[in-house]
Amino acid sequence: MELPLEYFIKLRNLIYERTGISYEENKIYYVKKRLHQRMEMAGFDRVEDYIRHLKIFDPQGREFQQLMNLLTVNETYFFREFSQLQVFAEYCLQEVIKHKAEANNRTLKILCAGCSTGEEPYTLGIILREMIEHFSSWEVFIKAIDIDENVLVAARKGVYDQRSVKDVPPSYLQRYFTSPSKGEYAIEQTIKDMVVFEHVNLMDRRALRYEEDYDFVFCRNVLIYFDDVSRKQVVDKFYGLLRGGGYIFLGHAESLSRISSAFKIRRLSNHIVYQR
Ligand SMILES: C[S@@+](CC[C@H](N)C(=O)[O-])C[C@H]1O[C@@H](n2cnc3c(N)ncnc32)[C@H](O)[C@@H]1O
Numbered sequence: 001m002e003l004p005l006e007y008f009i010k011l012r013n014l015i016y017e018r019t020g021i022s023y024e025e026n027k028i029y030y031v032k033k034r035l036h037q038r039m040e041m042a043g044f045d046r047v048e049d050y051i052r053h054l055k056i057f058d059p060q061g062r063e064f065q066q067l068m069n070l071l072t073v074n075e076t077y078f079f080r081e082f083s084q085l086q087v088f089a090e091y092c093l094q095e096v097i098k099h100k101a102e103a104n105n106r107t108l109k110i111l112c113a114g115c116s117t118g119e120e121p122y123t124l125g126i127i128l129r130e131m132i133e134h135f136s137s138w139e140v141f142i143k144a145i146d147i148d149e150n151v152l153v154a155a156r157k158g159v160y161d162q163r164s165v166k167d168v169p170p171s172y173l174q175r176y177f178t179s180p181s182k183g184e185y186a187i188e189q190t191i192k193d194m195v196v197f198e199h200v201n202l203m204d205r206r207a208l209r210y211e212e213d214y215d216f217v218f219c220r221n222v223l224i225y226f227d228d229v230s231r232k233q234v235v236d237k238f239y240g241l242l243r244g245g246g247y248i249f250l251g252h253a254e255s256l257s258r259i260s261s262a263f264k265i266r267r268l269s270n271h272i273v274y275q276r
Contacts, residue, residue: 080119160187161183
């Protein structure tokens with residue numbers, strides 16, 4: 001199948017409008033391969049017919065969703081960017097816990113945006129379990145969201161392979177995972193119970209609009225696929241749902257410098273974190 005530039009651009013614009021994900025022209029082969037795969041499954045021969053279908057005959061966005069399930073990049077693993085998580089665990093979390101305990105508020109809310117197959121929110125669950133004293137006296141809620149329906153199915157299942165757990169410290173691997181069969185690692189139920197997974201497109205204007213009082217937002221390795229305009233839209237949304245003093249963590253290649261001046265910049269142990 002050929003993907004003439006004209007149609008690539010039409011498709012790219014449609015994806016950008018609906019998801020914020022922005023494909024440069026050098027991604028044409030990446031898109032073409034997955035588009036072809038999806039068109040075959042859906043019974044289309046001509047790109048122009050498929051694009052017309054997405055625009056006009058797919059009002060619920062079901063076919064568009066199927067295409068996005070193939071196009072998103074879902075790379076993730078437990079304890080990714082370990083040293084940043086250390087900053088979270090040793091500084092930010094302790095500070096927030098202390099303030100909240102002093103104010104007699106023992107609830108903790110975390111949003112994990114672009115959670116992929118669940119390794120990141122479950123990692124956060126393990127960290128909270130390990131780092132919060134008198135853990136059982138706290139009410140902890142982790143909301144984990146992604147635009148890709150397939151990754152959410154895997155996340156809810158919570159069973160992983162060796163590659164996903166390669167950076168899990170051995171003592172945690174023993175404590176928080178069971179092994180249903182050789183080479184499989186299932187996350188323990190108490191950690192699973194902390195996380196609620198939801199299908200959310202961050203670029204949907206209605207998404208997350210009733211969410212508030214979050215202590216932390218993790219949105220790591222997601223905004224790299226967006227352009228500055230859509231990044232700003234998403235980051236403004238995060239600002240609105242964080243409480244004062246709450247933190248946002250981005251991936252190491254991501255920065256808010258061009259996007260928002262609303263957050264305080266904190267430099268902690270060679271890492272930059274942003275605080276409302
Ligand atoms: C590379 S993964 C990052 C996973 C994890 N945060 C990490 O750092 O290991 C990026 C995830 O963001 C999700 N994503 C991309 N655009 C999104 C959008 N508009 N709304 C919600 N999730 C999105 C993708 O489906 C993918 O699972």
